[in-house]
Amino acid sequence: MQQYREIKARHQGSILFFRMGDFYETFEDDAVLASRVLGLTLTSRNNGGASDVPLAGVPVKAVNEYVRRLVARGYRVAICEQVEDPRLAKGIVRREVIETVTPGAAFSDDLLDCTRNNFLCAVRPAPGALAVAAADVSTGELRLATVPSGDADALLARLAPREVLLPKGGETTQWRAMDGALVTEREAWEFDPAMARDDLARQYGVLSLDGLGIGAEDEAALGAAGALLRYLRELQPGGVPHLARPIVERAGGAMPLDEMTRRNLELVESLRPGVDNDRAGTLLGVLDRTQTPMGTRLLRQWILAPLTRREDIDMRLDAVAATAGDAIGRATLREALDGVRDVERLASKAAAGRATPRELRALGDSLGRLPAVHGALERVIGTRDSGLGTRVPDESRVPSPESRLTVIAAAWDDCGELCAEVTRALVERPPLQLGDESTIATGVDTELDDLRALRDGGKDAIAEIQAAERERTGIQSLKVGYNKVFGYFIEISNAHRERVPDDYQRRQTLTNGERYVTPDLKAYEEKVLGAAERIEARERELFESLRACVGREIARLQRVAGALAELDVLAALAEVAEREGYVRPTLTDGYDLEIVAGRHPVVERMMAREKFIPNDVTLTQDARLVILTGPNMAGKSTILRQVGLVVLMAQMGSFVPASRATIGLVDRLFTRVGASDNLVRGQSTFMVEMTETSAILNTATARSLVLLDEIGRGTSTYDGVSIAWSVSEHLHDHVGCKTIFATHYHELVQLAEELPAVRNFTVAVREVGDQVLFLHRLVPGGADRSYGIEVGRLAGLPAPVIARAKEVLALLEGDAATMAESLGRVPAAGKRSRRRAPPADQLALFASAPPAAAPNVVPPPPHPVVEALRATDPNHVTPMQALELLARLRAQIHADA
Numbered sequence: 001m002q003q004y005r006e007i008k009a010r011h012q013g014s015i016l017f018f019r020m021g022d023f024y025e026t027f028e029d030d031a032v033l034a035s036r037v038l039g040l041t042l043t044s045r046n047n048g049g050a051s052d053v054p055l056a057g058v059p060v061k062a063v064n065e066y067v068r069r070l071v072a073r074g075y076r077v078a079i080c081e082q083v084e085d086p087r088l089a090k091g092i093v094r095r096e097v098i099e100t101v102t103p104g105a106a107f108s109d110d111l112l113d114c115t116r117n118n119f120l121c122a123v124r125p126a127p128g129a130l131a132v133a134a135a136d137v138s139t140g141e142l143r144l145a146t147v148p149s150g151d152a153d154a155l156l157a158r159l160a161p162r163e164v165l166l167p168k169g170g171e172t173t174q175w176r177a178m179d180g181a182l183v184t185e186r187e188a189w190e191f192d193p194a195m196a197r198d199d200l201a202r203q204y205g206v207l208s209l210d211g212l213g214i215g216a217e218d219e220a221a222l223g224a225a226g227a228l229l230r231y232l233r234e235l236q237p238g239g240v241p242h243l244a245r246p247i248v249e250r251a252g253g254a255m256p257l258d259e260m261t262r263r264n265l266e267l268v269e270s271l272r273p274g275v276d277n278d279r280a281g282t283l284l285g286v287l288d289r290t291q292t293p294m295g296t297r298l299l300r301q302w303i304l305a306p307l308t309r310r311e312d313i314d315m316r317l318d319a320v321a322a323t324a325g326d327a328i329g330r331a332t333l334r335e336a337l338d339g340v341r342d343v344e345r346l347a348s349k350a351a352a353g354r355a356t357p358r359e360l361r362a363l364g365d366s367l368g369r370l371p372a373v374h375g376a377l378e379r380v381i382g383t384r385d386s387g388l389g390t391r392v393p394d395e396s397r398v399p400s401p402e403s404r405l406t407v408i409a410a411a412w413d414d415c416g417e418l419c420a421e422v423t424r425a426l427v428e429r430p431p432l433q434l435g436d437e438s439t440i441a442t443g444v445d446t447e448l449d450d451l452r453a454l455r456d457g458g459k460d461a462i463a464e465i466q467a468a469e470r471e472r473t474g475i476q477s478l479k480v481g482y483n484k485v486f487g488y489f490i491e492i493s494n495a496h497r498e499r500v501p502d503d504y505q506r507r508q509t510l511t512n513g514e515r516y517v518t519p520d521l522k523a524y525e526e527k528v529l530g531a532a533e534r535i536e537a538r539e540r541e542l543f544e545s546l547r548a549c550v551g552r553e554i555a556r557l558q559r560v561a562g563a564l565a566e567l568d569v570l571a572a573l574a575e576v577a578e579r580e581g582y583v584r585p586t587l588t589d590g591y592d593l594e595i596v597a598g599r600h601p602v603v604e605r606m607m608a609r610e611k612f613i614p615n616d617v618t619l620t621q622d623a624r625l626v627i628l629t630g631p632n633m634a635g636k637s638t639i640l641r642q643v644g645l646v647v648l649m650a651q652m653g654s655f656v657p658a659s660r661a662t663i664g665l666v667d668r669l670f671t672r673v674g675a676s677d678n679l680v681r682g683q684s685t686f687m688v689e690m691t692e693t694s695a696i697l698n699t700a701t702a703r704s705l706v707l708l709d710e711i712g713r714g715t716s717t718y719d720g721v722s723i724a725w726s727v728s729e730h731l732h733d734h735v736g737c738k739t740i741f742a743t744h745y746h747e748l749v750q751l752a753e754e755l756p757a758v759r760n761f762t763v764a765v766r767e768v769g770d771q772v773l774f775l776h777r778l779v780p781g782g783a784d785r786s787y788g789i790e791v792g793r794l795a796g797l798p799a800p801v802i803a804r805a806k807e808v809l810a811l812l813e814g815d816a817a818t819m820a821e822s823l824g825r826v827p828a829a830g831k832r833s834r835r836r837a838p839p840a841d842q843l844a845l846f847a848s849a850p851p852a853a854a855p856n857v858v859p860p861p862p863h864p865v866v867e868a869l870r871a872t873d874p875n876h877v878t879p880m881q882a883l884e885l886l887a888r889l890r891a892q893i894h895a896d897a
């Protein structure tokens with residue numbers, strides 16, 4: 001317990017798994033917690049102290065699963081091992097924590113999702129900015145970024161860290177609310193840039209950080225990286241030698257996408273609650289035709305960080321075009337990639353000394369695919385014939401020298417000798433663990449081969465002993481067996497007990513027989529077992545040296561993994577483009593956006609192909625703000641999102657679902673859907689909507705694309721229309737961005753008369769009898785009604801409710817006509833006095849209630865009983881009159897019924 005408490009004192013923030021023989025034990029508070037979370041039996045033990053100590057343990061064999069469950073719940077687990085052989089230890093065996101597993105620092109496949117990065121982020125607030133260092137220890141990736149405070153959320157939403165490190169004493173509530181991320185506070189001095197400078201230089205063996213691309217402007221990010229490294233070293237006392245050189249992300253390279261935009265466009269996760277891992281309804285789900293886990297992870301990164309420089313995007317588009325245009329080349333490339341495993345994570349495991357024999361072989365085999373991948377790549381580029389027939393030169397699709405394919409090919413590395421070394425040294429199917437079966441192939445090491453011959457010779461000799469002893473004793477059922485406790489033995493059933501020779505020594509009695517040994521048998525046993533022990537030791541030695549040798553090549557392997565991942569993504573994008581009929585978008589530095597016959601990539605997949613109705617959308621300087629009205633269910637949200645998705649896909653380097661698309665580069669994309677609730681963060685729905693809207697108004701530029709869906713809906717109609725109206729005016733006059741505003745406030749249609757660059761569009765429906773036919777076609781003009789009641793009927797509202805709703809609607813519409821007369825027009829304030837505010841004849845629909853609290857629905861006229869009650873003053877009736885009144889009212893109700 002003394003040893004336990006000493007170690008525990010150094011690992012206060014973790015649950016300590018204390019190795020004791022075949023178990024990891026937890027004690028005291030850890031035991032209480034572990035038993036609760038893991039459902040373990042809590043026992044207690046008097047370990048020589050004055051009182052009993054609570055205790056709960058898990059078997060060593062099952063430890064991974066228990067660690068996984070704890071870490072998934074956001075706990076840290078410190079693994080404390082026996083670090084000397086208990087048989088040789090004097091006194092208490094030495095123990096040390098060899099690793100601390102946390103959500104952000106996990107290697108085990110059980111804890112990782114192969115389709116996404118597992119980032120640990122250290123964040124350091126700087127004046128007006130936020131610096132972030134993000135590491136994925138499973139892939140060895142390290143990224144540094146500094147972004148203006150306004151883009152902090154977007155950056156973190158993209159990285160989606162599993163764990164966040166913060167300097168102590170800062171504001172933490174914002175972080176605590178981050179979905180599922182564990183917040184770890186560290187001392188503020190650990191974020192010091194000067195200290196980090198030395199630390200990083202040591203980690204990468206460089207004299208100056210300039211060589212790593214880290215400049216003076218990265219001070220804060222450097223500080224964050226220092227804290228990150230320090231924390232990682234604490235968790236992994238063995239160090240993190242596999243951490244690749246940092247990638248410094250510079251502003252302007254990628255488009256910041258805030259969390260709401262990412263969610264509303266359903267980029268990588270579906271909006272449907274409870275189906276968070278369902279990628280079927282997401283852009284990632286549609287585009288993901290990658291063959292490798294590295295490809296899937298990179299595709300996700302590309303989706304979440306569309307590019308903003310035309311040349312960068314065209315390099316990707318050139319590559320997709322070339323791959324899409326060569327069906328055979330593409331198929332060959334994808335087939336070659338098919339056998340490639342997660343080189344990135346396997347290489348990291350090798351460098352961290354964690355790869356198992358099977359994993360190291362998988363890495364070797366994956367490297368073996370490199371020449372095939374390279375061959376396919378060269379074919380697509382057009383420098384080599386695949387042997388499947390001469391390619392007809394096609395000028396239009398030969399990638400430009402700047403294409404990503406050409407860049408990747410120019411830096412190609414087959415890793416031939418590394419692959420040869422691994423595949424030569426390891427058997428074809430090595431075991432999961434060393435020692436279970438042979439790991440090192442025959443012919444690799446003479447010492448090992450000799451030992452194996454000795455062991456196998458011993459085994460043969462033992463088989464011969466069985467034959468000889470049967471002969472000598474005449475007992476045909478005599479057999480030589482083996483178990484771990486007694487080693488080799490001769491087993492004779494009771495029926496032949498009399499014939500057992502004198503030189504047999506009895507070792508074990510069974511119900512129907514006895515087990516014996518002979519000096520001969522023991523001699524061979526020693527040879528066999530001794531050899532087996534030495535074989536294991538030698539195999540371990542050879543394997544570890546091979547693994548270390550691979551590990552030293554980590555930087556090179558990471559480059560190879562990067563190239564494979566990128567080829568995989570480019571080939572996947574080409575494959576989707578071909579299958580789904582996407583076209584290459586034209587990107588320009590101009591303003592205009594023109595999408596001809598655009599489709600929603602996800603919605604169209606959910607229906608038969610011809611069923612989805614394509615639509616054209618054009619936004620230019622002179623027609624930059626579209627007010628999109630139309631009935632419920634007509635397809636407004638679909639069009640809105642499809643425009644966002646087409647632009648995003650184009651800027652990530654993908655082809656797009658349209659027959660033609662010209663896209664003036666967008667610097668930011670905002671998508672807001674009104675009344676999206678954020679109950680998790682405990683904010684009012686409307687408050688969230690307004691906070692988001694204000695973020696757009698403050699950050700959008702003329703180059704942005706703003707997509708608003710029913711903003712203003714979370715409040716009363718008057719307030720809502722007014723806000724929607726003035727937000728539109730502001731975007732039109734002051735921001736000048738491309739905007740689409742989908743709304744049920746038909747009042748907004750009037751904006752087109754006031755503002756020169758506003759256009760009205762509606763989604764057409766046709767009325768057939770009292771039914772509504774949804775045409776899903778975008779046409780110029782505004783809608784005058786919402787057909788909400790028809791949609792209610794489709795949704796199964798009871799017939800009487802529908803009938804009554806129609807009555808109320810007729811009543812309201814009648815009222816509106818008369819009320820319009822009585823309501824004066826509101827003069828606009830200040831310089832905008834030339835403009836009208838929302839015309840009152842539209843608003844008058846709701847005029848029967850006082851404007852300050854305009855309800856959405858006007859109540860039907862009160863019942864006579866209510867009128868009678870209202871007319872009664874309880875202070876001026878006698879008890880008798882009250883009773884009479886009560887009886888009368890009751891009778892009236894009965895009469896009405």
Ligand SMILES: Nc1ncnc2c1ncn2[C@@H]1O[C@H](COP(=O)(O)OP(=O)(O)OP(=O)(O)O)[C@@H](O)[C@H]1O
Binds near residue numbers: 630632776
């Ligand atoms: N272009 C289209 N072609 C075929 N079906 C479509 C199209 N657009 C939308 N739909 C179908 O109509 C459904 C409703 O579309 P959407 O949610 O975009 O309507 P909406 O006008 O935004 O409705 P509301 O105003 O009620 O929110 C979609 O789920 C889809 O199934």
